[in-house]
Amino acid sequence: MNKTIFAIAAVFVVLIVGLSSVYIVDEREKALVLRFGQIQQIEEEPGLHFKLPIIDEVVRYDARILSLDTPAIEVTPSDDRRLVVDAFARYRIEDVEQFRLAVGPGGQRAGADRLASILTTQTRAVLGADGVTSNTILSEERSDLMQRIRIQADARAEDLGLEVVDVRLKQTNLPNQNLEATFDRMRAEREREATDERARGEEAAQRVRAQADRTVVELVSEARREAEITRGEADAQRNNIFASAFTQDPDFFDFYRSLAAYERAIQGSNSTMIITPDSEFFNYLDGTGLDARTTNGGVASQQ
Known part of the structure; x- marks a missing residue:
């Protein structure tokens, strides 16, 4: 009986020891084998691997491209127009050993915080450099600025064992205290343009009205002239008729004129x-x- 229990216990111990000496690395992971906090093995190939049971510890890191959103920061370009920008980055753990040495047991969270600090610093440095204005940041040259931020951030992230794949500026806004002043300036500019447009429209309307008035005067004058000519010709014809009738019968003409009177x-x-x-x-x-x-x-x- 005691031998049976001992055998079962021995099998159980062997099973536990055997299982604890085997670990699997996924194709999406990189792994470090630590022994008393010191790096013993670096496993980047997926598959089944072995370690010393109980003594060795396996720490896994994501080998995929990771995303990082940086908090919004305020920058001051060379034209002194303050802007609020926020960015996001794509990065990956290139050197898992260097990453462990740099961030320690904090893991990927600590590495993301360190990288966010680097991105914030480089974003301020690039967007605040000489020759970079707010118009430059908002223009097509924005892509060149993002590339510069990526290169500089990647150079400083090497000490963390990280590779910065891409950096993008998501939004570029004015600080809240500057928005109202900017809106007022834009409103004043639009009102000035509207006033100019109305003035030009009124000037054009005056020209059209003056031309129309002159055309009316010319048409009325021409109509009156033609009417006077027609009326004169009619009066002359009427007088000729009266004269002809008077010569034919003067007494009847006197009688007609008396009746008309x-x-x-x-x-x-x-x-x-x-x-x-x-x-x-x-x-x-x-x-x-x-x-x-x-x-x-x-x-x-x-x-």
Whole structure:
């Protein structure tokens, strides 16, 4: 019985020791074998590996390209217009041994913090360099600036065993205290442009109105001239007709003119005229004019 228990215990111990001496490295990982905190092995190849049980410790690190977002920082370009920028980086652990020596047991978290500090420093240095203005940062030259930040950050990250693959500026904004002043300046500029546009529009409108007024005056003058010519020709034709009619029958023409005078003089139901009864105006009303016309006609017929 005791031998059986001892055998089972021995098998269990052997099993534990055997399992603790074997570890697997994933293709997405790099591993270090530490013994009392000292690096004994560096395993970058995926597969099954061995170590001393219980004594050795396996520390794993991600071998893939990692992302790092840096906090927003305020930079001052050479034109003294302060900007708030935030960036992100792509990096990977290139030298896992150097990385362990640099960051110690803090691991990838400590390495990311150290790299963020490097990126912040290099971003301020590049964006605040001579010749770099806020317009440069916001223009197509932005990609060149990001490349410079990457190169300088990568050179300093070598001491951490890291390789900086890419750096990008995500946003570039004005500080909150400068936004209102910038908006006011933009608003004043747009209002000035609007005032200029309205002034030019009013000037063009005045020219159009002046041209239209001149055209109206010319058209009205021409129409009046043609109307006066037509009216004069009509009056002349009318006078010729009257003259022709007068020469044909002077007495009838006098009679017609008298009737026209009566029509103009006696209008409405309340027309009053004060005139002597023997006035020549009423010759054709009292029969005198008709007798004279008859007499003259008879004389004319006798002659």
